[in-house]
Amino acid sequence: xxxxxxxxxxxxxxxxxxVFLECVQDMDHENMFWYRQDPGLGxxxxxxxxxxxxxxxxxxxxxxxxxxxxxxxxxxxxxSASTNQTSMYLCxxxxxxxxxxxxxxxxxxxGTRLTVT
Amino acid sequence: SQQGEEDPQAxxxxxxxxxxxxxxxxxxxxxxxxxxxxxxRGLVHLILIRSNEREKHSGRLRVxxxxxxxxxxxxITASRAADTASYFCATxxxxxxxxxxxxxxxTRLLVSP
Numbered sequence: 272x273x274x275x276x277x278x279x280x281x282x283x284x285x286x287x288x289x290v291f292l293e294c295v296q297d298m299d300h301e302n303m304f305w306y307r308q309d310p311g312l313g314x315x316x317x318x319x320x321x322x323x324x325x326x327x328x329x330x331x332x333x334x335x336x337x338x339x340x341x342x343x344x345x346x347x348x349x350x351s352a353s354t355n356q357t358s359m360y361l362c363x364x365x366x367x368x369x370x371x372x373x374x375x376x377x378x379x380x381x382g383t384r385l386t387v388t
Numbered sequence: 389s390q391q392g393e394e395d396p397q398a399x400x401x402x403x404x405x406x407x408x409x410x411x412x413x414x415x416x417x418x419x420x421x422x423x424x425x426x427x428x429r430g431l432v433h434l435i436l437i438r439s440n441e442r443e444k445h446s447g448r449l450r451v452x453x454x455x456x457x458x459x460x461x462x463x464i465t466a467s468r469a470a471d472t473a474s475y476f477c478a479t480x481x482x483x484x485x486x487x488x489x490x491x492x493x494x495t496r497l498l499v500s501p
Contacts, residue, residue: 314491371418373480373489379430
């Protein structure tokens with residue numbers, strides 16, 4: 272079974288702090304994604320990566336950056352945390368299957384619930 | 389409304405009953421996927437149905453896709469308390485350019501013993 276591991280289940284940070292959310296997958300997947308999930312808004316894509324050192328902006332990249340130095344690891348960075356970044360953050364991965372990023376199912380981690388005070 | 393809108397928003401049934409959830413979308417798609425999310429956890433993939441398929445089964449799950457109506461349904465037969473979760477459809481927008489997997493806001497299913 273594919274395992275996507277997010278380093279923290281719960282995180283509390285202060286406004287202005289730099290925050291790192293780590294995600295590791297063990298199935299050699301090319302594609303990795305970061306979503307945030309908020310009540311009433313569903314899942315929104317922050318960034319994705321289809322290869323090492325490659326990254327693409329999603330729908331809501333402002334205030335975030337990402338790093339993919341190794342194939343198995345995709346980090347989300349909040350440069351200066353703000354209260355409106357309080358959310359559930361979900362990492363996902365999937366293998367390449369054709370020309371679309373989404374021809375194969377996404378495998379999600381258990382999420383990191385981040386609270387910024 | 390959003391691409392991948394689920395209906396109803398909430399559904400409450402008894403164990404043993406069937407549960408049907410619907411999803412509507414707006415643009416052409418390559419495929420449509422259904423996911424389940426238990427409270428406070430990540431999403432788990434259930435079924436992927438491609439745009440040239442009409443029906444797919446997996447255990448107690450049955451998914452249909454009607455591309456002419458831009459809609460899909462997820463049927464869970466003989467539901468169990470363990471099926472209590474939120475269910476999301478996600479559509480792979482078929483347009484070229486920036487690819488997106490768009491999730492709806494989900495149907496919350498409560499199965500009572």
